[in-house]
Amino acid sequence: MNKASRPLQQMIMVLARGVSLLIALSVPAAYFFIAHQNLVSTLESQCVITGAAVNSIILSNPQMWRFEEVRLAELLERRAHDGVPQFWTIRDKSGQVIAQSSQVVLQPFTTHRRTIYDAGLAVGQLEVTRSLRPILYKTALTALFSTLLATILFFIFRALPMRLMNTAIHELEESEKKYRSLYQTMNEGMALHKVYVDKDGGFSSLTLIDANPSCAEMFGGNPDAIVGRNSFTLFGDTFREFISEMLNNLERGASVSFEMCLPGKDYFYNVQAFSPDKGLVATLFEDITESRKAEQQIQKMAYFDSLTGLPNRALFYDRIKQSIALANREKSSLAVLFLDLDHFKDINDTLGHSVGDQLLIEVSRRLTGHIRANDTLARLGGDEFVVVITHLGVTLNTTYIAQKLIDSIQAPFSFMGKELHVTASVGIALYPDDGDNAETLIKHADMAMYSSKETGRNSYCYFSPAMNKKALMRLENEIGLRHALERGELFIEFQPIIKAATGTIVAAEALVRWNHPERGRIPPTEFIELAEETGLILPLGEFILRSVCTSMKIWRDAGLPCIRYCVNVSSRQIEQQNFPELVRSILDETGAHADQLEIELTESCLVKNIETNVAGVFGMRAWGITIAIDDFGTGYSSLGYIKTLPIDHIKIDRSFVTDVCTSVQDQAIVEAILAMSHKLDIHNIAEGVETREQLEFLQRQGCDEIQGFYFHRPLSVSAFEELLRGQGEKQ
């Protein structure tokens, strides 16, 4: 039993006893009182009745009534007495007994008297005595029951509050135990301080009087080592700084929260202070070191590029905005340099992303070494870097920096024992001339960078309004191309491929054309690359494939010669996981024969997807589809795939054919390609044949098929159909 609960226990006992005693005594007392009053009333009533009877006897014999003992005695004897013995006495005026009843009344008893009269003159007294024993017996019985009841109630009054109290105490102890355990085991440090005041009542000092193990571990090792020490010594000056605020707030009952760093240690704590009692301050120390570090990490992740450690796009925008604001205030200018590595995509594709990542890290390191400390270099993503140069003097400065950045990348990079030569293109936009906000400046620098790439790469280019116009045009083309697909502005032309030996049409390459409603025919060079970049190549490629297959079916059904129809497929299409399924569904949908369809892939497309989706594409050969390599010899040629992949045709790029009659090198290349294809039993096709000399050379070298303006330009569907029909009739 808790010591503190003893007074409460005693009070409950006293109350229970008091109430029980009250019940034990009051019930029989009340019963006796009521019963006695009732008896008195009964006796009085009986006296009235008997007195009247006696009076009538007196009146009947006023002289001698005193001697009518027998009559009076009989009268008294016969009085109603509800079964309880009563002793009646009639006395005359002198007190002498005139008559008595014979019944015996046991003590203790009560007596009631009433004067008897003779015509209004008092002549005697009537007494009735009745024993109190019956009432006492019943009172005793009542007392017995009330005592029993009081005893039960005593136990109830005592047990119930006791049980409640014990339950409360138990719960309190459990709670205390729980909180003590929590206090002992909680990760947060908990400390209790005593506030000492000086004579004037002002704050004097703060002493630690209790600390849980976590607190001790945070600040000293074990509670004994820190308890009793000055709190400021333990918790540092931050604690001291907050003491006045702490005390002011604690007086008002409010808690105080602040962060502190332990002096000399890289630990951070969130401190919650409150006052559990007057003159005491409790502090809860939450170790937020980890969360602080995590915050820093998150901040770093949010504002810095994880690969290079350079500021990312978000931080760069913040910096550039600050720089613009500064330049605006100081009436100075700044430059945004947009740097993009040339052909970085190819490096990634060919050498792998890890090499690409290493390259980016090294590039960022080199670039950092060539900018001032107050300038900002950031990586926006991929191989795009951007630099903000502040406090520009003259334009020459920017040019100098741009060239320095380009030069810094010129030196070869060495990875895994291999040297890698990389160049970069830089676009430059100036504030305030080329834009007055971050977005515009970056966009214009980006445009300038593209312009630099278009003009030969490995150089820098300043933004000009013309670039903006070109970019707008490009945007217009993109929108137009989307609409072209929807509005049916695209159509297919077929360029026949002739068998070199016979001069007959053996195949035709499908070429997409765009007839713009306002601008007229737009050459493929203006929209194919755009379609590639914007992803529109996917619906465009599907359109071409469906159109070709539809024509194939129609012409086959029409009895025209069954030749091959070549469809160019871009790398983006191959990258689609479901490309073979798409081809299958179009064939099924149109009813075209797979053996008339030839898929043309570029070398780079093959190389890029050789480990992933090429197997699926070549799997289509099982349906009868043939595979041709387009623009052979121009890409990242790797003869390995020619050896391993079941290629049906290779198409010698027109760049080799154009000068084949004049260039010894081109002749050698063409001869080599043709010889190789013959040896590997791969059919070859020469593109871009425009002259008889070219044709004769190729025929001499055993070229299988010829494609070019010498025979036919790309023809409309109807013209090609007519041509094909003509050949069919000849055959």
Add this chain to the structure above:
Amino acid sequence: MKKKSIVVVCMYYLVAMLLFTPGICRATETVTVNGSGSALDMMKPLIAAFHKSNKNIHVVMEKPLGSSGAVKALLAGALDLVLSSKPLKPEEVAKGARQQVYGVTPLIIIAEKNVRKSDITTQELEDIYRGKMTAWPNGETIRLVMRPNEDVDSKLLSKLSPGMVTAMNTARSRSGMVIAVTDPEAYHTVAKTAGGLGATGMTSIIVEKPPVTLLSLNGIKASPKTLVGGSYPLSKEISIVTGPKTTSAANTLIKFMLSPQGRALATANGVHVTFGAAAHQ
């Protein structure tokens, strides 16, 4: 015993002589008499006869107080003479009361006049008192008129048989019983109550002639003769009680009662006078 009787008789003669001496009784004197109802009924013809020869003595006889009450009144000086049916108590004797047995009269069992019955047995009485017998042969409810427990009539009846005491106590314990305190109350109540049953001295029956049926007991008709003969068991004593001081008028009345005329009148009214019987004989 014989000596004592002679002395008492001499004393009475002496008193009588003094009373009848001319000059002494010249003024009208009053003698107040009370006592047992039966005895007082006996006194009525005696007083009438006494008054004829003693005109200066006025005998006042109020309604009966009963033997006990009358003796008390006598000792209190409220009466001159008491005719009692009870023996004196020692304390009454101590206070100067003197008693002289005058005679005996039968205690007769009486019923309401419509009760068609002439005899009753002790067993029937017991049954009636016990409550076992509750109706007369004619179907009428037997309504018992009882006397107080201390009354001599009750005591006489209780001695009738061993079972009577219990039977009478049973009857007394019953609620709603009719109690007649005095003899006149008893026979008047019986006479007025349908199916009434009670007891009273023969003197009252002869003198007052109440309209009741007299019942023989166990086949024995009540009379001084059957009483003296011992066949009738219920005998009620009549005695003369005087106080410490007896007036001459009272003595004159006593003398008359003891006179042959008085005795003859008493006998005629159902009393077997025993006082002085030996002397007369």
